[in-house]
Amino acid sequence: MITTADEALLRRAIGIAARAVELGDAPYGSLLAGPDGTVLAEAHNTVRRDDDITAHPELKLARWAARVLDEEAAARATLYTSCQPCGMCAGALVRSGIGRVVYALATAQLVELNPASGAWPVVAHDGPALFDEARGPIEAYYREG
Ligand SMILES: [Zn+2]
Numbered sequence: 001m002i003t004t005a006d007e008a009l010l011r012r013a014i015g016i017a018a019r020a021v022e023l024g025d026a027p028y029g030s031l032l033a034g035p036d037g038t039v040l041a042e043a044h045n046t047v048r049r050d051d052d053i054t055a056h057p058e059l060k061l062a063r064w065a066a067r068v069l070d071e072e073a074a075a076r077a078t079l080y081t082s083c084q085p086c087g088m089c090a091g092a093l094v095r096s097g098i099g100r101v102v103y104a105l106a107t108a109q110l111v112e113l114n115p116a117s118g119a120w121p122v123v124a125h126d127g128p129a130l131f132d133e134a135r136g137p138i139e140a141y142y143r144e145g
Contacts, residue, residue: 006102009033009080014104016057017082020044030057030081032065032098040069040077057081058089062096075099083110087120 002010009031016029028045041064043057058081065074074097079085084103085093093101111117128134 002102005037006078006080009037009039009078010082010102010104012039013080014082016042016044023049025049028057028082030061030079032061033078033080034073035076035078041065054088056086056089058085058101059092062089062092062098065098066096069097071097078102083107 013029013031016031017027018029020029021027023044026045026047029042030044031042032040034040041061043060043064045057046055047053049055058079061079065077069077077098078100079093079098079102081101081103083105084107085101086107105113107117107119111119
């Protein structure tokens with residue numbers, strides 16, 4: 001359920017997206033808030049500026065949360081973002097331990113507004129293979145003392 005307080009923070013994330021456009025960056029903005037609504041960090045998309053395909057705001061904030069917040073604080077934090085996180089960012093958000101995501105535009109709505117955004121493609125991949133060789137480093141690392 002999205003509350004009035006959520007909507008206020010979501011509007012702030014949309015404002016970050018609008019400022020990103022003014023700066024010449026892609027129109028995506030996000031912020032991370034604590035349980036009382038305090039804004040902990042903000043970011044916008046800098047893929048072009050940084051020449052970095054991973055410079056999505058949600059990924060930046062997931063990395064920030066994993067570095068700065070302890071497990072409990074991350075779990076109590078909410079990421080507010082102007083668009084639904086992509087697959088890359090969704091994975092990072094899970095790993096960061098951030099407890100909740102609230103977004104404005106769903107991916108389908110974004111694609112409707114800008115068909116060039118497209119659905120997220122799937123990379124061709126093959127596997128599994130070489131199990132006996134590949135298991136060595138895994139077992140060595142995770143072997144219990
Ligand atoms: Zn993303």
